[in-house]
Amino acid sequence: xxxxxxxxxxxxxxxxxxxxxxxxxxxxxxxxxxxxxxxxxxxxxxxxxxxxxxxxxxxxxxxxxxxxxxxxxxxxxxxxxxxxxxxxxxxxxxxxxxxxxxxxxxxxxxxxxxxxxxxxxxxxxxxxxxxxxxxxxxxxxxxxxxxxxxxxxxxxxxxxxxxx
Amino acid sequence: xxxxxxxxxxxxxxxxxxxxxxxxxxxxxxxxxxxxxxxxxxxxxxxxxxxxxxxxxxxxxxxxxxxxxxxxxxxxxxxxxxxxxxxxxxxxxxxx
Amino acid sequence: xxxxxxxxxxxxxxxxxxxxxxxxxxxxxxxxxxxxxxxxxxxxxxxxxxxxxxxxxxxxxxxxxxxxxxxxxxxxxxxxxxxxxxxxxxxxxxxxxxxxxxxxxxxxxxxxxxxxxxxxxxxxxxxxxxxxxxxxxxxxxxxxxxxxxxxxxxxxxxxxxxxxxxxxxxxxxxxxxxxxxxxxxxxxxxxxxxxxxxxxxxxxxxxxxxxxxxxxxxxxxxxxxxxxxxxxxxxxxxxxxxxxxxxxxxxxxxxxxxxxxxxxxxxxxxxxxxxxxxxxxxxxxxxxxxxxxxxxxxxxxxxxxxxxxxxxxxxxxxxxxxxxxxxxxxxxxxxxxxxxxxxxxxxxxxxxxxxxxxxxxxxxxxxxxxxxxxxxxxxxxxxxxxxxxxxxxxxxxxxxxxxxxxxxxxxxxxxxxxxxxxxxxxxxxxxxxxxxxxxxxxxxxxxxxxxxxxxxxxxxxxxxxxxxxxxxxxxxxxxxxxxxxxxxxxxxxxxxxxxxxxxxxxxxxxxxxxxxxxxxxxxxxxxxxxxxxxxxxxxxxxxxxxxxxxxxxxxxxxxxxxxxxxxxxxxxxxxxxxxxxxxxxxxxxxxxxxxxxxxxxxxxxxxxxxxxxxxxxxxxxxxxxxxxxxx
Numbered sequence: 001x002x003x004x005x006x007x008x009x010x011x012x013x014x015x016x017x018x019x020x021x022x023x024x025x026x027x028x029x030x031x032x033x034x035x036x037x038x039x040x041x042x043x044x045x046x047x048x049x050x051x052x053x054x055x056x057x058x059x060x061x062x063x064x065x066x067x068x069x070x071x072x073x074x075x076x077x078x079x080x081x082x083x084x085x086x087x088x089x090x091x092x093x094x095x096x097x098x099x100x101x102x103x104x105x106x107x108x109x110x111x112x113x114x115x116x117x118x119x120x121x122x123x124x125x126x127x128x129x130x131x132x133x134x135x136x137x138x139x140x141x142x143x144x145x146x147x148x149x150x151x152x153x154x155x156x157x158x159x160x161x162x163x164x
Numbered sequence: 165x166x167x168x169x170x171x172x173x174x175x176x177x178x179x180x181x182x183x184x185x186x187x188x189x190x191x192x193x194x195x196x197x198x199x200x201x202x203x204x205x206x207x208x209x210x211x212x213x214x215x216x217x218x219x220x221x222x223x224x225x226x227x228x229x230x231x232x233x234x235x236x237x238x239x240x241x242x243x244x245x246x247x248x249x250x251x252x253x254x255x256x257x258x259x260x
Numbered sequence: 261x262x263x264x265x266x267x268x269x270x271x272x273x274x275x276x277x278x279x280x281x282x283x284x285x286x287x288x289x290x291x292x293x294x295x296x297x298x299x300x301x302x303x304x305x306x307x308x309x310x311x312x313x314x315x316x317x318x319x320x321x322x323x324x325x326x327x328x329x330x331x332x333x334x335x336x337x338x339x340x341x342x343x344x345x346x347x348x349x350x351x352x353x354x355x356x357x358x359x360x361x362x363x364x365x366x367x368x369x370x371x372x373x374x375x376x377x378x379x380x381x382x383x384x385x386x387x388x389x390x391x392x393x394x395x396x397x398x399x400x401x402x403x404x405x406x407x408x409x410x411x412x413x414x415x416x417x418x419x420x421x422x423x424x425x426x427x428x429x430x431x432x433x434x435x436x437x438x439x440x441x442x443x444x445x446x447x448x449x450x451x452x453x454x455x456x457x458x459x460x461x462x463x464x465x466x467x468x469x470x471x472x473x474x475x476x477x478x479x480x481x482x483x484x485x486x487x488x489x490x491x492x493x494x495x496x497x498x499x500x501x502x503x504x505x506x507x508x509x510x511x512x513x514x515x516x517x518x519x520x521x522x523x524x525x526x527x528x529x530x531x532x533x534x535x536x537x538x539x540x541x542x543x544x545x546x547x548x549x550x551x552x553x554x555x556x557x558x559x560x561x562x563x564x565x566x567x568x569x570x571x572x573x574x575x576x577x578x579x580x581x582x583x584x585x586x587x588x589x590x591x592x593x594x595x596x597x598x599x600x601x602x603x604x605x606x607x608x609x610x611x612x613x614x615x616x617x618x619x620x621x622x623x624x625x626x627x628x629x630x631x632x633x634x635x636x637x638x639x640x641x642x643x644x645x646x647x648x649x650x651x652x653x654x655x656x657x658x659x660x661x662x663x664x665x666x667x668x669x670x671x672x673x674x675x676x677x678x679x680x681x682x683x684x685x686x687x688x689x690x691x692x693x694x695x696x697x698x699x700x701x702x703x704x705x706x707x708x709x710x711x712x713x714x715x716x717x718x719x720x721x722x723x724x725x726x727x728x729x730x731x732x733x734x735x736x737x738x739x740x741x742x743x744x745x746x747x748x749x750x751x752x753x754x755x756x757x758x759x760x761x762x763x764x765x766x767x768x769x770x771x772x773x774x775x776x777x778x779x780x781x782x783x784x785x786x787x788x789x790x791x792x793x794x795x796x797x798x799x800x801x802x803x804x805x806x807x808x809x810x811x812x813x814x815x816x817x818x819x820x821x822x823x824x825x826x827x828x829x830x831x832x833x834x835x836x837x838x839x840x841x842x843x844x845x846x847x848x849x850x851x852x853x854x855x856x857x858x859x860x861x862x863x864x865x866x867x868x869x870x871x872x873x874x875x876x877x878x879x880x881x882x883x884x885x886x887x888x889x890x891x
């Protein structure tokens with residue numbers, strides 16, 4: 001059952017990404033990305049990480065995706081037709097990705113012997129909260145700093161100052 | 165079921181996103197594929213690690229991804245006003 | 261070691277070296293002409309005195325152990341191979357040293373008058389002293405390597421002195437020709453030495469002084485190298501060196517050109533001393549040559565051929581000095597004939613008498629040239645008998661000596677050589693020798709007639725030479741006349757006390773003597789007849805082509821030019837210079853490495869094109885490669 005869900009959502013995400021590679025229209029590409037992200041949320045659901053699924057939808061699909069679409073709107077140059085890159089470098093890129101995939105799969109072949117015993121269950125949200133604010137409290141607080149820094153950076157980069 | 169299909173799913177997503185990253189022709193596109201790569205890493209983390217800990221880390225990764233997307237897009241905005249183009253082939257200021 | 265320790269020997273050498281240093285360093289500015297000349301001659305006189313002292317001390321020793329030695333220092337010491345800078349004074353060295361220092365001294369005195377007024381006066385005496393130093397090193401050496409130092413040194417001084425007036429390119433190139441031809445021979449000499457040393461070392465003999473060589477030479481008698489017996493090969497190689505130094509065929513071509521130098525130089529170097537170095541070397545290494553009869557045959561035949569060949573060329577030369585030059589080549593051929601026939605003492609005897617009369621003839625020629633203010637063409641001279649009487653008389657002495665008139669020195673030595681050659685070499689070689697003797701008489705008489713007798717063909721008045729020039733000539737004249745008679749038996753007793761001279765009054769010997777004397781007289785008579793303008797012209801018209809061939813010295817120089825010099829120049833210019841030096845080394849290696857670095861740099865700089873996607877691609881490829889390699 002979980003296996004079927006994994007195959008379904010994983011396949012959806014892969015398909016969306018694949019189509020995104022060949023998509024020329026920027027908005028359609030953005031939509032496909034949205035599809036991929038939503039499939040990922042589904043995948044999280046299949047893995048009994050309901051909170052993560054929710055966060056995925058809120059943050060990735062909701063915030064990040066929106067940001068991308070807004071950026072596409074603001075940047076007029078993003079609409080222009082892009083020239084196709086040299087065929088050779090494209091092939092090279094695909095080849096490199098393929099090699100990486102092969103290697104990673106080779107490494108993970110060992111996992112065939114490890115059984116996945118997690119059953120579909122509720123999220124241990126309480127445990128998650130206890131872990132986040134207990135054991136990983138330091139990292140959590142640091143995260144807030146990271147976000148702060150990114151906000152400052154974003155504002156600094158795009159404000160119209162004299163010397164940029 | 166073993167953990168293999170999960171790992172495979174994550175890695176396939178990563179590879180596809182990487183392929184797209186290397187063959188697209190616009191900076192914004194590259195950033196989108198970058199997010200997808202990070203997303204794939206997230207999946208791997210959640211699927212293969214111990215339950216609670218990996219989920220905790222996954223939450224943190226969400227935040228990081230968001231921050232990165234924000235900063236990246238701000239960079240692209242700044243770059244576009246300087247170079248007037250968003251294709252990486254044409255941004256050759258650092259040539260030589 | 262055998263031989264008594266005799267410290268005086270090194271001073272025989274060092275006096276001329278001191279003369280060279282004084283004249284060379286102080287020169288014209290500080291010494292001036294007169295002092296320079298006197299110092300130059302004085303050092304040689306000191307040398308001669310020391311040599312005479314050593315000689316008398318040598319005579320006081322018992323006959324079997326007549327040997328004086330001195331070692332200066334250890335020159336080379338490399339593992340088992342060791343050579344000392346050592347000198348030996350045995351009868352052979354004594355004879356050579358006395359001749360060298362004696363004749364040198366006379367020529368130095370002569371030069372004081374001859375070179376007066378020349379701009380390079382002090383340089384001349386410096387070079388001349390240096391030459392005597394090297395020649396003495398050669399004859400006093402105790403091992404072949406020190407001898408080779410002297411050998412090379414006299415070649416160097418010969419070059420310096422032939423090209424003395426170096427501003428004239430012809431004279432300078434004559435000097436070069438002499439040096440280069442010598443070097444070709446020296447290559448053979450060095451090969452022979454190396455072979456000798458290597459073979460001896462293989463047999464356990466490591467020191468190279470002549471004593472040891474004489475004792476261990478028989479060890480090599482059975483060794484074969486490249487299919488030839490080792491002694492034969494070594495002797496042939498050493499003889500090749502001797503052909504270069506002593507102007508035998510094929511390396512004689514430098515000697516006629518060497519007449520470009522001042523005449524006293526020709527007298528000293530190219531008549532009396534340097535060219536005899538080859539003969540001395542053969543006499544010194546006689547034990548090696550006696551082991552190689554085939555090599556001795558080659559020596560004899562080469563000497564015979566050269567003697568005849570050079571005499572033929574000398575018949576038609578116009579320049580007075582060139583006649584004497586070819587005459588020297590011819591007489592050296594006689595010496596090698598004797599050495600090849602095994603009569604080493606006879607060749608040394610002829611060396612001595614030749615030094616006397618040839619030096620006399622050259623000095624006389626110099627006197628004539630000096631008196632005629634530089635004219636050297638005999639056909640422009642004539643009738644000098646009245647204007648230069650003293651020179652006339654002395655040249656007559658030299659002429660009669662070389663022609664082999666009985667009683668004078670040349671007669672004794674030449675006759676002895678022909679006798680020995682007949683004994684050991686057979687009648688063909690002897691016949692050639694007799695014919696050459698006739699030719700010798702002919703061309704020398706022709707020289708004498710054209711220069712001194714008959715009518716005067718030149719304008720102006722020739723002045724007689726000053727006393728400083730005629731006095732040495734007079735001494736040489738005395739030696740030329742009386743030397744043979746005085747030295748005849750004493751020399752042989754001195755040089756080879758062990759070999760008792762057999763009954764010399766064999767009827768065979770008397771008959772041979774008569775024939776050779778007859779040949780000489782016939783030559784003189786023929787010269788008187790055939791140098792009359794009418795008969796000379798008739799002879800020339802009868803055989804025009806032969807005349808042209810002989811007059812042009814059989815085109816040997818031109819032949820060498822085509823066979824040797826042109827290919828070498830081609831190789832040097834086209835191959836070595838353009839191909840190897842400019843092309844390979846400059847172009848490929850030097851400029852090529854620079855170009856390659858530049859190209860490599862340029863190629864690598866293409867990786868820095870500033871494009872983000874390219875960098876990302878490279879990054880990914882790198883990660884993929886790493887993963888591939890690790891996993």
